[in-house]
Amino acid sequence: PDELEKQFRDSGCTIVFTSENLLQKVMEATKKCSDMKVIICVRSSDSPLPDGIIDFNLAISHPPLLQFEKVSLDDPSLILYSSGTTGExxxxxxxxxxxxxxxxQMPRYYRGRLF
Known part of the structure; x- marks a missing residue:
């Protein structure tokens, strides 16, 4: 959670998408991130989500549950972090x-393979 918190603060993100198996770590990391507004969970079970966590399927099936700004193709979409093997x-x-x-390009590259 400490490394996630650093990345959330560094990026200034306000929305995070996570999987069910990482949800607790994400929730712990966001406790001290005042900019974090929304946590969306992509899940594979029907177990209840903690209060304030949005189910991904609900978010995409009931527009406009969330209001998003218009973006251009050249606007940032996501930030990937290195492992930090030689530093931060x-x-x-x-x-x-x-x-x-x-x-x-993924269908062409992964043709015939599941991922």
Whole structure:
């Protein structure tokens, strides 16, 4: 949770998407992050979520549950952090354009394989 908290603070993120198995770590890391507004959980079970956590399927099936700003393809989409093997982890900004290009090429690269 300490490393996650550092990354949340460094990036200034206000929304975090997490999986069910990492939810407790994310919740712990966001306790001291006053900028964090929304935690969205992608889950595989029907177990109840803690108060204030939004189910991903609910978020996408009931627009406009959340209001988002309009973005351009060159705006930041996400920040990936290095492992920090030679120092503090560093964030790399990935644009919407780059993310879309990577997702678009995945079917060709992973053809015939499940991931």
């Amino acid at each position: 982890p560093k964030g790399t900004v990935i644009s919407h354009r780059s993310l879309n290009a990577n997702v678009a």
